[in-house]
């Protein structure tokens with residue numbers, strides 16, 4: 001079973017979504033944006049069928065394959081600081097509620113997950129997302145430098161095609177100095193210890 005955007009096209013929610021999605025002119029980096037292949041119809045998955053998905057289970061079954069894949073939302077819409085700061089940014093509940101104040105979900109599984117989001121919003125609780133990639137504190141990793149230098153496929157080069165992942169998992173072992181160094185050698189970037197270590 002596949003789901004199509006047409007399922008909720010025509011719903012009252014659409015104008016609101018289109019409005020939010022059209023928000024602001026895309027920046028150069030957004031246009032260059034990461035790999036968003038063709039439109040991908042995501043497979044139906046209930047939160048209860050996720051046992052065999054790779055990656056840590058998240059407190060809400062948030063699907064990149066729907067949002068970034070099927071709906072073609074730009075990564076930067078949510079990871080708002082990835083072009084300008086070392087930290088890409090994780091969206092606040094408010095960012096989600098820009099749509100989900102209206103979009104309630106089209107089946108019981110999706111509705112149950114969206115209800116968790118709305119509860120977090122009404123109780124003013126942040127969502128405790130489980131981090132997938134993280135480096136030890138002594139390592140410095142500037143996202144903005146990599147995104148500027150690596151161009152349109154930057155995210156996918158390191159993270160894989162997240163826009164096809166129902167649940168994010170690690171494609172590259174980022175906690176490995178050898179991984180960093182081998183790309184830096186290949187692309188003739190600095191290997192100075194102090195570039196990466198405080």
Ligand code: HEC
Pocket residue numbers: 034035058062064067068073074075076077078079090091129130131132133134155156159162163167168
């Ligand atoms: C609608 C908002 C939204 C969009 C659009 C979005 N993300 Fe995310 N992303 C999240 C949220 C929320 C999390 C934390 C929960 C999770 O890991 O699924 C996350 C987590 C991630 C992670 C794992 C972070 C970690 O903990 O290590 C990666 C990598 C990522 N996103 C990459 C991308 C890429 C690449 C794109 C574009 C193809 C993208 N995201 C689009 C909201 C979004």
Ligand code: HEC
Pocket residue numbers: 008017020021045060061062063066067073078091095096097098099100103104105106107109110111113114117
């Ligand atoms: C630009 C609008 C938009 C934003 C922003 C957005 N979503 Fe969604 N989301 C949607 C639409 C549209 C659907 C599909 C609803 C349906 O199936 O009827 C959806 C579906 C979902 C679902 C149900 C998935 C399923 O299996 O049916 C969850 C859970 C969800 N979103 C969580 C989030 C979270 C968490 C955030 C913030 C990190 C977020 N969304 C941000 C538009 C958005």
Ligand code: HEC
Pocket residue numbers: 034075076079082087088089090131133134135136141143146147150154155156157158159174
């Ligand atoms: C050169 C490799 C590389 C590229 C390119 C890259 N990332 Fe990352 N990403 C990483 C590493 C390494 C980490 C872990 C960083 C840390 O712990 O400080 C990470 C962490 C993240 C996180 C988790 C941050 C958090 O605070 O939880 C998100 C989200 C993310 N990346 C999104 C993106 C997006 C979106 C893009 C493209 C616009 C991108 N990344 C491009 C390597 C990369």
Ligand code: HEC
Pocket residue numbers: 135139140141142145146149150157158174179180181183184187189190195196
């Ligand atoms: C896939 C290739 C690739 C990987 C993997 C990669 N980098 Fe880079 N890195 C680059 C490129 C390209 C630049 C940009 C050089 C420039 O702007 O001239 C860069 C620049 C940097 C800089 C800035 C250097 C300076 O001159 O100030 C740091 C710090 C850095 N990387 C750390 C890391 C760390 C830490 C990792 C591993 C967690 C990593 N990189 C993994 C390609 C990569």
Ligand code: HEC
Pocket residue numbers: 135136139174175176177180181184190191192193194195196197
């Ligand atoms: C391109 C980025 C980069 C450069 C350049 C770099 N490192 Fe690292 N280094 C890392 C990362 C990422 C880790 C974390 C790996 C891990 O979690 O085990 C690390 C880990 C380490 C560790 C700890 C290993 C451990 O087992 O905990 C030492 C020691 C270290 N580096 C020394 C150096 C020295 C000395 C240099 C210069 C010759 C250097 N590094 C250059 C990225 C870099």
